[in-house]
Amino acid sequence: MKKELIRPEVLAPAGTLEKLKTAIHYGADAVYIGGEAYGLRSRAGNFTYDEMREGVAYAKEHQAKVYVAANMVTHEGDAAGAGAFFRELRDIGISAVIVSDPALIEICITDAPGLPVHLSTQASATNYETLNYWQDEGLERVVLAREVSMEEIAKMRENTDVEIEAFIHGAMCISxxxxxxxxxxxxxxxxxxxxxxxxxxxxxxxxxxxxxxxxxxLTSQGTEVEPFSMSSVDMAMIEHIPDLIQNGVNSFKIEGRMKSIHYVSTVSNVYKAAVDSYMADPENYICKQEWIDELWKVAQRELASGFYYQRPSENEQLFGPRRKIPVYAFVGQVLAYDEQTKIATVQQRNAFSVEDEVEFYGPGFKHFSQIITSMRNEDNEVIDRAPNAMMTVYMPVSQPVSPGDMIRKKK
Structure with missing residues (x-):
């Protein structure tokens, strides 16, 4: 008897309200954000309660979920006010909180009943006994440690029915x-x-x-060798979607709350396409080269499969000259499109000019490239370059576009 395959959730990072809406617009089933307390990304654009309300409303309108990361390790005094914080999240409509500290878990379960708790990857869950323990404590989902193998995930799924969330793309930590x-x-x-x-x-x-x-x-005397770092390459599991689904991973987590809307839109778009393709026809599924190529357009570092199939070696660490260099830059976002004039209203994000070749892309893996033939600014003046951050530009486009579509060009 064949094992029933469950469609995994595509879970995207959202460091700001704009990124939340972008991720969902580009196919994410859920997003995770940070509040103004108890999280591990103090420099991300963490959400106020009002921003959370707007984000939750947008997510519900698009049948998506919002989770809040509250995964800090608390020292004495850090947990003060946590009960009120969790109650506010529950009342706003947050779908779950992601927590690692047992004290915060206990506070959430006790003080904010009805708010689901997911175990953070910071808690290092690496075996099914641990998953069963946290399920017995009342948690619905466990985010696995990034150090687990695919073989270990298969063993976990055989011995537990708690939801499993696993990282499938983004930065890896050296610790x-x-x-x-x-x-x-x-x-x-x-x-x-x-x-x-x-x-x-x-x-x-x-x-x-x-x-x-x-x-x-001792290393760079008289040479061009780049100094050593302790930095790891990034993870990309796009070529291993079947293994993840067949081994019962319920949620595909993308790292990157501090990344751009270019990154969030591209990676969400790719994994949404891959998951949809596999679930539609598992027997004939193939990983498309265009998905891999698309991820490289936003990659900041080399890519590998982390710990899933082997222990990382020196080839999964960054040192020396780059083995592959990203060649695309994010330059704009479509705000509006006039079907009669075929003019797009574009918000500039990085400089671009007339005669540049640019690529437009949108949700559902919609792509096309064109040469910019002309541009006008907000005062309807003809310009040959858009150098000012966030300026509005009007330009003819060769194919229809939609609000939220992105524009990139080769560096």
Missing amino acids: YSGRCVLSNHMSKRDANRGGCSQSCRWKYDLFDLPMAGERRS
Whole structure:
């Protein structure tokens, strides 16, 4: 008897209200955001209660969900006010909170009954006994540690029926499940309370330090070798969608609350297309090269499959010259389109000019490229370049476009 396949949720990051709406517009079934307390991204555009209300209303209108990450590690005094915070989220209509600290979990369950709790990846869930423990504690879903293998996920699904959420795309942390103190030491910013300065991404070198005399680099002396970092490559599981679905992963989590709407729209679009394609015809599913190519248009680093199939080696770390360099830049977003004149109203995000070749893309994997032949500014003046951030530009387009469509060009 064949195992019934359950369609996984595509879960996208949303650092701002604009990113929330973009992710859902481009196919995400759910988004995760941060509030103004208890999260791990203090520099992301964290949501006020009013912004949450607007985001929840938009999500409900599009049959999507909103989760709030409250996954900080609490020290004495940090949990003050958490009960009121969780009650407010529940009353706003947040679908679940993502928590790692047992104290915050207990407060949420006790003080805000009815608000579902998901275990954060920071809690390092790596075996089915742990999943069953948290299910017994009242949690509906566990976000797995990024260090688990596909074989371990299969074992978990055989031995538990709690929902499993797993990261499928985005940045990887060099420390186990993100529990790092490098930032604390290097910049006095606590990574586990929202202040990570990404010290692992800095450039380091190895020096000879003699008792007397000047220090001397042992790696870059007389060469063009880039200094060493502790930085890992990013994850991309686009080529392994069948394994994830067949092994019972309920939610495909995309990392990147601090990434741009270009990233959020592209990655949501790709994984939505891949999941839809697989669920429509699992027997004849193939991973399309155009999906892989699309992800490379927003990749910031090299891509690999993390821990799913093997232990990462030096090939999954960043050092030396880049092995593949992103070649596209996000330059604008369509605000409106006039069908009669075939003129698009565009909001500029990076400079572009007449005679540039640009690519338009939208939800549902809609793409086309064209040369910009002419432009006018808000005063209806002819211009040959759009250099000012967020300026409004009017330009003829060769095919119909829609509000929310994005524009990119080769660097």
